[in-house]
Amino acid sequence: MLSGMTAGAELTLDQLAGDAAVERLYRQVFAVLARESGAMISDVELLDVDEAILDAFADAGRDGLTVDQAVAACRPIDPGLVHRRFEVLRDYAAISKVVDRPNERYHRAAFAPYVMLLFLRRMAEQGGQAELHQLLTLEHVGVTASDAVPETGRTSINRLTRIFRHLGNELAILAAGSTAEQLGDHAQLLWGNQTLIGQAEDVHAVALDRWPQLDGECAALRVALAAYGDAVEKAAGRLIERAGTTRALGLLSVESWLSFARTASEDDLAGVLDSFVFDAPAPWFSPTLVTEAVESGRSSSTVRQPPPRPESATAPPPPDITPVDDAARLRQTAELLLRGADAVCVAAVLDDADDWLAARRALADLTAIHHHPDLEYELTWSDGLRIDIGGSASWVSDGSFRRTPPETSAA
Amino acid sequence: MTDDDTALWWARYRAGGPQRVAPASAYPAGMTRLIEPDAGAVWLLPELPPGARPDVLDELGLPGVAVDQRGDTARVLAACLRCCWTEPSGPIWPAAPAPFDQVLAVFRAVTGSRDERALHAAVMGALRRLAGAGWVLFDEDTRTVRLGPRVAAWSAAELSTLRELWRSLPLPPPTTGSGSPSAPRAAEEPAATDRETYE
Numbered sequence: 001m002l003s004g005m006t007a008g009a010e011l012t013l014d015q016l017a018g019d020a021a022v023e024r025l026y027r028q029v030f031a032v033l034a035r036e037s038g039a040m041i042s043d044v045e046l047l048d049v050d051e052a053i054l055d056a057f058a059d060a061g062r063d064g065l066t067v068d069q070a071v072a073a074c075r076p077i078d079p080g081l082v083h084r085r086f087e088v089l090r091d092y093a094a095i096s097k098v099v100d101r102p103n104e105r106y107h108r109a110a111f112a113p114y115v116m117l118l119f120l121r122r123m124a125e126q127g128g129q130a131e132l133h134q135l136l137t138l139e140h141v142g143v144t145a146s147d148a149v150p151e152t153g154r155t156s157i158n159r160l161t162r163i164f165r166h167l168g169n170e171l172a173i174l175a176a177g178s179t180a181e182q183l184g185d186h187a188q189l190l191w192g193n194q195t196l197i198g199q200a201e202d203v204h205a206v207a208l209d210r211w212p213q214l215d216g217e218c219a220a221l222r223v224a225l226a227a228y229g230d231a232v233e234k235a236a237g238r239l240i241e242r243a244g245t246t247r248a249l250g251l252l253s254v255e256s257w258l259s260f261a262r263t264a265s266e267d268d269l270a271g272v273l274d275s276f277v278f279d280a281p282a283p284w285f286s287p288t289l290v291t292e293a294v295e296s297g298r299s300s301s302t303v304r305q306p307p308p309r310p311e312s313a314t315a316p317p318p319p320d321i322t323p324v325d326d327a328a329r330l331r332q333t334a335e336l337l338l339r340g341a342d343a344v345c346v347a348a349v350l351d352d353a354d355d356w357l358a359a360r361r362a363l364a365d366l367t368a369i370h371h372h373p374d375l376e377y378e379l380t381w382s383d384g385l386r387i388d389i390g391g392s393a394s395w396v397s398d399g400s401f402r403r404t405p406p407e408t409s410a411a
Numbered sequence: 412m413t414d415d416d417t418a419l420w421w422a423r424y425r426a427g428g429p430q431r432v433a434p435a436s437a438y439p440a441g442m443t444r445l446i447e448p449d450a451g452a453v454w455l456l457p458e459l460p461p462g463a464r465p466d467v468l469d470e471l472g473l474p475g476v477a478v479d480q481r482g483d484t485a486r487v488l489a490a491c492l493r494c495c496w497t498e499p500s501g502p503i504w505p506a507a508p509a510p511f512d513q514v515l516a517v518f519r520a521v522t523g524s525r526d527e528r529a530l531h532a533a534v535m536g537a538l539r540r541l542a543g544a545g546w547v548l549f550d551e552d553t554r555t556v557r558l559g560p561r562v563a564a565w566s567a568a569e570l571s572t573l574r575e576l577w578r579s580l581p582l583p584p585p586t587t588g589s590g591s592p593s594a595p596r597a598a599e600e601p602a603a604t605d606r607e608t609y610e
Binding site: 292 | 428468469483486489523569570575576
């Protein structure tokens with residue numbers, strides 16, 4: 001008794017092998033969804049890589065493929081990525097060595113992952129609706145089979161009950177607390193539900209007819225179906241209400257709208273805007289506006305005004321900017337300094353000045369006279385140096401200022 | 412006329428502007444009937460209370476319906492007023508038709524020097540825009556312009572402003588050739604009496 005409850009100990013080798021086979025299949029099936037051991041993929045592109053690898057194995061025939069061949073067969077895909085996916089698939093035994101020995105290079109692929117892949121794709125595209133229909137058809141076949149026993153019917157009914165509870169719960173939660181956009185994303189739960197419910201009722205009717213002892217299970221199924229129907233009504237009502245007031249075009253995909261627009265009749269298309277009134281795009285012209293427009297039209301037709309200029313734009317520039325030729329003044333200064341002599345010592349000129357400021361001015365005049373091209377005077381410096389500690393110019397280079405008549409400069 | 416019909420007429424006006432109907436047809440409450448000069452048709456124009464007129468948008472500082480070349484369009488409307496409203500002491504509807512060239516001349520005088528082709532294009536474009544909104548009726552085949560039913564929406568105070576404008580605008584040149592506005596007075600007389608209001 002005790003050992004029976006704690007399972008395990010009583011399991012035979014066959015049972016263990018069976019469990020191991022089921023577990024292996026699970027691992028294989030979910031290999032395509034594995035990012036690495038123990039984690040799910042987060043990127044749908046990886047599914048494409050998986051599919052490419054499995055396709056390559058399908059094309060390879062019974063010899064199998066080496067890793068490099070598989071990489072080559074998946075050519076446009078990044079080889080590193082293919083390598084990594086290959087390793088993941090091998091970890092989950094979706095790909096295994098043809099012969100299990102250390103140096104085996106050829107691998108073979110199990111078929112279960114590929115079936116899972118196809119299933120996933122269909123689920124992604126159609127939201128599992130078609131799978132549900134097929135499942136219900138299978139259940140129907142199952143319960144109507146001549147060799148079916150009450151236990152078959154019971155498991156069938158229980159399965160259906162759970163499925164519809166799941167569907168109904170999800171929808172009811174969505175309808176109660178999500179935005180219309182979220183609801184629209186899950187709209188596939190709403191579509192085709194009448195046939196789903198109808199199919200389930202068929203199964204229910206067959207099972208109840210054949211095995212009246214299952215009425216408890218059948219009642220549970222009826223409740224689940226009714227709950228699902230209610231949830232659908234509620235969600236659809238909410239969706240229609242929201243879509244009707246906001247005309248939220250995002251509730252259906254762009255392609256759905258396009259298909260409707262392409263295939264609908266004129267009346268259908270016109271019906272879309274039946275309840276709409278568009279304001280006529282009529283601009284309003286108030287008399288003030290018209291008057292202003294006329295006045296601005298007049299002013300814009302007048303002669304263009306030149307840009308404003310300063311008041312005295314035409315006045316001559318200030319005189320102190322114009323260059324002055326002060327040759328006359330300089331000549332006068334030079335004659336004054338020379339006092340009729342031909343040359344004068346610079347030191348003497350500076351001594352004649354009252355202070356350093358005047359001396360400095362005299363020195364500047366001498367330099368200007370020297371540099372003036374029209375004046376025949378020159379300033380020459382030599383090596384001597386006069387030092388006078390007490391003087392206003394404490395040292396003066398030995399220099400002389402003299403006139404340079406044209407004939408002497410030529411000589 | 413039931414409430415539904417009345418609502419439908421208002422909706423038609425909102426969607427399509429002033430409605431042109433047969434003279435004998437029923438019309439809803441709160442709409443002015445503007446009879447065409449030849450009495451061949453009637454325009455239905457709603458009488459809006461002062462607080463619900465389009466110029467309320469201006470008072471509220473809200474943008475109204477945008478119109479291309481707003482300034483030129485308004486100037487062309489002014490030119491049409493000058494040409495068609497031959498008797499500004501009287502009502503503005505139905506004014507006399509005026510040839511396109513007359514409107515063009517007034518517009519040219521208002522806007523000053525402009526390339527002749529650009530001038531023509533501006534007037535033509537503005538007339539089409541105004542005709543689309545019901546401010547003028549523009550017959551492109553005969554190239555004649557009339558004031559549209561919407562001008563009757565201007566209130567008495569607004570009309571006095573427009574009379575000031577009318578006086579300030581240059582005189583249109585005398586019509587030449589087969590222009591039709593030779594009988595403005597004939598059109599004017601029935602206008603005053605034809606204008607009825609359903610209270």
